[in-house]
Amino acid sequence: MRSYKLIVAFLVLSLLLSSSVYSAPVTIRWSTWLSGESLAEQQKLIDMFEKKYPDIKVKVETTPYSEYTAKLFTQHAAGNAPDVMHTTIYFADEYIRKGLLLDVTKYVKKSIDFKKYVKFSPIYVREGKIWGGLETHNQVYPLFYNVNMFKEAGLPTPNDYYYIKKKWDLQTFLEVAKKLTRDVNGDGKIDVWGTYVQSGWETGWFPFVLLFDGEWRYPDGGTSTVVDVTSRKVTIDTPKVVDALKFYIGLIQQEKVAPLPGELAIMGTPLEAKKVAMMIDGSWMMNIYKARIKDFEWDIAHPPKGTVLRTHIDAGADGLVWAGTKHPEEAWKLVEFFLGEEVQMAKARSKLVIPVLRSALYSKEYLTAPPRHIKVIHEMIGYSVPIKPFEGMLEVLDGMSAELEAAMLGKKSVDEAIKAAVEVGNKILGLKR
């Protein structure tokens, strides 16, 4: 009997000892909309994280972009959201307002050296607290152009105009676009255009509004695009915005240097299909063009100066910590990892996004062509204005963009389209739903 008790005591003791030495790894969940190659790249980084922190395992959960936020909201409501969530700026604002994100101020203060980073967007900071994390990358909206087309036409490139001639403004842009708009095969129809204007707001008309100094600004900085957030009225009919829209739509209708929306029959973008010489687009296109364009040289340049030289900057985050996580320390470690050297350098190499860590942003890898004038990105960050979303922003902008499309297609005058956009925008802002 005595020996039996001794054996039991021994077993209990050894169990206790072993559990103190070995503890099972904590599994945290990370959600993303990435797929295909981008997901494979991100998975490599997750593998690196798991190697670095062997006591933390990361379960990757993917959902298509169009269903991503709805699923997160449902998971949050059910108390089962992922510990860390991949986010765009437009989602992040929504998440903060709806209480999805953890107050990570103490973690940020403990582990982030702000001097090492470019200025963080104000989006994740509310009432003096930092929610969920910080952005891990940015996007700006440069002018992409086909270098070969400029050479063949014997024209200086936009970078020549900007850096050498010191005159790269909307007037010059228009003159150059006219020279580059051509009927190449002589069938009486234009088949290469000087430029291309997109019909949405983000890469379409809003970059022009900024160049005309027409955006609405928060008193403490940042833009809400063309909505006065205090009075909740759209400002798309203010004189500067009207000038911007007239210029932007005029590129199609009056100047005929850009094709109608949807007119081109192409795979991919008009630039890579060699249908247009230059167009404003998101900086993420650098990654796409780097991989796809092999038969001509492409580059980026500053957008042409209007009354001002300005672009918008969008902050995105690979991961923000969920308010209901049971593993805040481990979740924060993943966010910290996304802000760290390994991930930031991977971003520098891919050029899909703009790293926020200065050492990555100015690294040799990021500066390696293509594009040759990558420094444009650094300079654009300097004069960029952060987007600060507000409730219903995408809905209002989608509604107004649809009305402006009528003018782009020549079905209405610009003034009529703006009038309709004001009406629709204000109605949407005022809807009780």
Added chain:
Amino acid sequence: MEKLRSKVAKKEAIEGFLFISPWLIGFCAFVAGPMIASLYLSFTKWELLDRPVWVGFQNFITMFFEDPLFWKSLYNTIYYTFLGVPLGIIAALSLALLLNQDIKGLSLYRTLYYLPAVTSGVATAILWVWIFNPNIGLLNYFLSLLHIQGPRWLGDPGWAKFSLVIMSLWGAGGGMIIYLAGLKNIPIHLYEAAKIDGASSWQIFWNITIPQLTPTIFFNLIMGLIGAFQTFMNAYVMTQGGPVNSTLFYVLYLYNNAFQYYHMGYASSMAWFLFIIVILVTLLQFRLARRWVYYETQR
């Protein structure tokens, strides 16, 4: 004896319910439950994360009197339905009549015409974007052979809806199969008697084929109407509601409200309003059917 019989009946009923319980549970959990929930939600303001707040008829007031896109989306859907469904019936019936002939390679033709009905919707949508392309699209190429300058189809707000109607005819093979089954069911002696009486082909078609096919036409009409009111995917993939909201169909706008802008209560109100419209239109069709649908068993 009576008691024993009722006991057996009761036992059989329980067994019956047990046999259908997987379906019953599925129906309650995934159809009836969400429907009842959405009926409640249609009277609330609910943005997924907050608690639903009871707002009475506010969503319906907003829908009918304030929302600029609600009526637009309803108009687009009605246009699509009342143009697309009759054209679809004509196309499917014509195909069925053609393929009801005794010709060589009939099975091949039937397969070919039915194939689009089983092809992936997204793949079809992408194919049609090319067909409709104003510059290099197949449609405008054929028109150019006739010296006709084709429109900009999906790129023109005046043509985009009609383009999607044309595209909907691509799936006429589905209806064709049902019409073929209906045609095969028409007793051959009716045709023989008509021929002996000296009826022309047109008279035979109009006085025998069509009346005999009316139940099939009625079935396709009802299914077509319900389907057309819920049209979504082609606009979602091909036009996203554009240009200038000309293809913003009701269900696409409902989807945007629910899953892009998170107005779940409002989207539920829209869903219930659509349900009422579809019920009313279907009931109306059943009422009208008494005048033109001929059932052989109802003499």
